[in-house]
Amino acid sequence: MQVEFQIFRQLPPGPPRLQSFWLETSPSATILDCLNQIKWEQDGSLAFRKNCRNTICGSCAMRINGRAALACQQHVEEELQPNRPHPTRITIGPMGNLPVLRDLVVDMQPFWNDLSRVDPFVSTAGRRIPEREFLQSPAERDHLNAASGCILCGACYSDCNAKEVNPEFVGPHALAKANRLVQDSRDSRREERLQAQDNLSGVWGCTRCWNCNTVCPMGVAPLDQITELKQGILARYPNEKPVSEVSRPIRHRKTLVQLVRSGGWVDERRFGLQVVANQGRDPKGLLSLAPLGLRMLGKGKFPFRFKASSGTATVRRLIDVVRQEGLE
Ligand code: SF4
Ligand code: SF4
Ligand code: FES
Numbered sequence: 429m430q431v432e433f434q435i436f437r438q439l440p441p442g443p444p445r446l447q448s449f450w451l452e453t454s455p456s457a458t459i460l461d462c463l464n465q466i467k468w469e470q471d472g473s474l475a476f477r478k479n480c481r482n483t484i485c486g487s488c489a490m491r492i493n494g495r496a497a498l499a500c501q502q503h504v505e506e507e508l509q510p511n512r513p514h515p516t517r518i519t520i521g522p523m524g525n526l527p528v529l530r531d532l533v534v535d536m537q538p539f540w541n542d543l544s545r546v547d548p549f550v551s552t553a554g555r556r557i558p559e560r561e562f563l564q565s566p567a568e569r570d571h572l573n574a575a576s577g578c579i580l581c582g583a584c585y586s587d588c589n590a591k592e593v594n595p596e597f598v599g600p601h602a603l604a605k606a607n608r609l610v611q612d613s614r615d616s617r618r619e620e621r622l623q624a625q626d627n628l629s630g631v632w633g634c635t636r637c638w639n640c641n642t643v644c645p646m647g648v649a650p651l652d653q654i655t656e657l658k659q660g661i662l663a664r665y666p667n668e669k670p671v672s673e674v675s676r677p678i679r680h681r682k683t684l685v686q687l688v689r690s691g692g693w694v695d696e697r698r699f700g701l702q703v704v705a706n707q708g709r710d711p712k713g714l715l716s717l718a719p720l721g722l723r724m725l726g727k728g729k730f731p732f733r734f735k736a737s738s739g740t741a742t743v744r745r746l747i748d749v750v751r752q753e754g755l756e
Pocket of ligand 3: 487488500
């Protein structure tokens with residue numbers, strides 16, 4: 429069958445351009461097979477990474493038809509788009525959130541730098557080194573299976589919305605690794621690791637867009653790992669602890685629940701004051717609210733009064749049930 433491969437070509441600082449290659453191939457060929465064929469038979473200057481050809485090394489991650497995937501894992505038949513204007517066209521580009529070096533090759537250094545921020549090694553500091561080895565039960569080891577499957581391909585990082593808007597965000601791959609270590613019974617830095625991710629560069633920077641779970645070729649499910657990390661962080665702050673003494677993202681979460689529980693929906697005046705200004709304890713936060721408050725006043729959108737919802741009692745009961753079930 430004839431398939432058109434529309435490939436982003438770029439040699440920075442020049443701009444990217446699209447180049448089409450027509451190829452006689454079979455539906456069962458992988459995208460990597462096709463790229464090899466193009467390189468060997470049509471244009472030897474086409475640059476892309478590859479190594480194992482078997483979904484092991486993570487080298488061949490790129491954007492195929494708009495989302496990150498491994499070129500050696502995707503087959504031509506899965507990528508044809510019968511309902512699109514060009515049913516036999518497959519578009520290929522470099523991964524996102526990383527600088528392009530040439531064509532489909534990106535500079536992975538930011539990805540490795542972010543990984544190193546979570547200290548991605550099991551720490552045995554402070555422990556007595558056993559004479560032979562550290563032992564884990566099968567159940568303890570099984571719990572690490574998903575996160576341990578990461579091949580560091582970068583697909584999740586490429587398609588992470590949080591990384592795109594917040595360069596400080598450490599990335600789904602790093603948070604998955606952080607959780608793998610938090611859950612590892614041999615690691616002695618659990619508390620430090622949880623504390624290190626309790627901010628907007630860590631777990632609270634994630635927008636829960638689900639892209640990382642969708643594109644990860646190894647079933648790591650980074651968002652699930654992030655959720656488990658969040659649960660570990662929240663467990664360090666029991667409900668009795670005053671919201672003024674917790675981090676701002678946790679204050680945000682807890683204040684939201686408190687306000688909805690008391691009035692059925694959010695009293696936005698108190699929400700801003702409690703979360704951003706920390707009840708006046710954070711003068712900078714208080715000042716930062718002023719421009720928004722003034723704009724709202726100007727547009728007649730500032731709520732001077734708060735009217736509790738008529739369904740408050742029901743909402744309260746629901747929240748209490750969730751709490752009793754330990755699901756909050
Ligand atoms: S769910 Fe979070 S970490 Fe995953 S891609 Fe979206 S923003 Fe990034
Ligand atoms: S979590 Fe998945 S997508 Fe992200 S780097 Fe690891 S294997 Fe690749
Ligand atoms: S070439 Fe190794 S994962 Fe694709």
